């Protein structure tokens with residue numbers, strides 16, 4: 001079944017058409033790439049899917065449910081999580097708490113059980129904490145679990161964002177330039193991580209990236225945006241030969 | 257191991273019992289000077305106020321400047337109950353109920369700030385809380401039933417050291433539990449980055465409602481204790497000056513920390529008493545102290561650190577020291 | 582007839598008088614907020630100081646009105662600049678809350694300092710002979726005329742400063758983005774000092790005029806008037822100078838209108854309820870716009 005199905009999505013910022021008539025279908029467990037020059041509307045697309053902005057028109061279906069008018073936290077509860085181009089971890093919370101708070105949709109205890117420190121609260125808290133530890137361990141962040149997230153170096157904060165996204169138990173994660181500012185070695189590690197997200201956790205991935213090695217290495221399908229318009233789409237090997245794509249990228253990026 | 261675990265389980269009721277017994281015997285004997293006892297009671301009430309405001313301003317990062325309004329609602333509600341609804345002779349037994357009812361009325365009023373806070377943030381929300389403070393104060397001034405601007409008379413002195421201890425302890429324990437739960441983490445995530453929080457599934461509306469209601473509940477409790485200690489309340493007791501005083505205690509002690517609220521309330525209250533011989537000049541010195549503190553220690557006395565005792569054992573390892581808000 | 586034309590004209594004059602006082606103080610709040618994103622809680626107390634210094638100048642120095650006004654404005658300007666220099670500047674890069682609380686502390690300090698020196702409300706001697714001209718059923722007093730004339734003149738001058746001078750340009754640039762401004766060769770510290778000076782000058786002048794109109798002054802008078810002026814600034818969209826002026830007149834209108842129909846004790850309830858409702862429907866004031874978040 002289609003996991004995510006976007007049709008006719010259009011968004012204006014004032015007079016600027018940031019996304020126009022966008023179509024996309026992502027299947028469960030797929031790794032899908034979005035590329036395009038700076039300012040072509042990629043991040044805007046993510047912001048529309050996660051309801052940071054309301055689309056001017058068009059529809060977004062997730063697992064068959066219309067999410068175009070839902071609030072961000074409900075969308076997350078349905079199974080979409082994301083990372084941000086400019087990292088937005090909760091600096092004043094510990095690494096562990098960043099992962100625990102992301103399970104907000106998951107724990108069962110109610111407010112009174114929490115206020116009076118009752119059994120069900122303690123049990124659920126233990127579960128939440130255990131799950132957080134597991135995730136931190138598998139991404140090698142456990143040794144920094146008690147540090148404040150704001151004290152982590154850049155690279156680790158990127159990984160923390162990914163862990164935090166996975167903690168919400170999504171079926172689709174949106175990664176916004178996960179390898180930005182990384183060197184070749186770090187990029188290969190990130191490639192493995194993205195593969196893991198799909199293979200180990202069974203989560204579909206929609207990834208924006210300028211690093212072609214990452215895109216070409218892992219994406220099963222691609223969409224290319226330019227000034228909000230989809231100029232190409234399909235298999236990576238076809239896209240890289242597309243004349244329009246080469247033209248859009250001419251002078252800005254190299255396609256390999 | 258098992259003994260340790262069960263000892264830990266009993267720690268909270270044990271402290272509560274011993275503390276109550278101790279404060280009861282103190283007020284019934286002549287061991288402690290009455291004046292000292294009174295100051296301690298003020299410290300307790302101010303602590304509840306400070307911690308409850310800290311929840312909103314420190315942990316959640318909003319800026320409420322009208323906290324005294326919730327005190328007022330708790331004070332007037334409880335006073336009506338002890339004076340009008342039940343006769344004074346029944347008073348001592350009805351008192352804790354009246355205090356809790358005051359807190360609940362106040363919590364309901366907290367909704368009136370919580371709901372606007374969905375849309376309104378930062379300095380604009382500060383204005384909303386201020387406006388709310390002014391509105392309620394003016395309403396009380398215009399209602400004869402509440403004594404109007406002259407104030408409400410005939411309140412019995414029902415607040416004793418035991419009750420102050422009991423409610424201070426409850427405030428500390430309950431707010432600690434809240435802060436170290438996933439709700440509490442949600443509160444801090446709103447402070448750190450509200451947009452990211454909601455996208456990561458934090459139900460920010462629910463969190464805001466709970467935080468404002470919990471905060472105003474305890475402010476109402478403090479107001480009720482205050483009313484039955486002073487035996488006289490008037491709209492003037494709950495104006496912007498009072499709200500400012502609570503703000504000062506929060507930031508003096510340190511935001512986002514229970515220890516900060518303990519220290520802020522104690523230092524402020526005791527210092528004011530110690531400086532009493534200076535007369536009006538103490539009120540000149542206090543704000544100067546605050547300004548110097550802010551310039552040289554902008555994070556307050558504790559600066560986000562926490563007493564070990566106030567942290568649940570499972571959470572003790574988290575390093576809160578190096579962070580800038 | 583209660584609601585006759587002359588009655589309305591009379592009330593209109595009252596609105597102009599009250600509104601221009603709010604507007605003058607509101608400008609100080611809005612300009613400082615524009616450059617530092619800081620609610621300058623001490624500003625209402627600078628207004629109060631203005632009234633007290635005017636009182637001293639008139640009573641001790643026996644100055645006539647205009648010299649007393651000038652002396653007052655000079656002193657409040659010094660106070661305003663000193664507050665910024667000593668209390669706010671050290672906190673320019675500190676967490677924003679520390680600066681706000683410092684502002685609150687400075688305000689309480691000014692109030693209690695004045696209170697310690699002058700524990701009782703003071704009566705301002707009659708400096709300006711209050712003549713009244715009767716035109717039909719409308720009475721125009723000389724004090725009312727002075728207040729409205731001086732306020733409007735000051736506002737016109739200020740509007741010119743903000744719109745047409747290098748200072749104004751720099752001010753608007755800082756309000757837009759303080760971090761980019763030093764790159765453009767704008768002396769940020771000087772502009773900020775000048776902003777405080779201007780705000781304090783208007784606040785001090787408002788204090789003088791307030792004490793002409795309501796000659797009983799006390800150290801806490803700046804709190805309520807200050808907050809109301811701040812509210813005017815919020816209503817107009819904070820950071821916006823013309824908005825602040827408009828907000829002042831809107832609040833003046835609301836308050837006078839309420840006292841026309843209800844007992845005056847209801848004035849604050851109605852004024853603040855309107856503010857409450859306004860903020861719920863227009864969270865950034867009437868003329869303000871939200872700066873959209875960009876992720």
Ligand SMILES: Nc1ncnc2c1ncn2[C@@H]1O[C@H](COP(=O)(O)OP(=O)(O)OP(=O)(O)O)[C@@H](O)[C@H]1O
Nearest residue numbers: 013018037038039040041042043044045873874875
């Ligand atoms: N909140 C906003 N208000 C106004 N315009 C916006 C907003 N957010 C984005 N834009 C504009 O929309 C266009 C698309 O921006 P977007 O951030 O989606 O680009 P992008 O493809 O993610 O670019 P990059 O590769 O640099 O991240 C740009 O022209 C941008 O300036």
Ligand SMILES: [Mg+2]
Nearest residue numbers: 042043044085
């Ligand atoms: Mg982008």
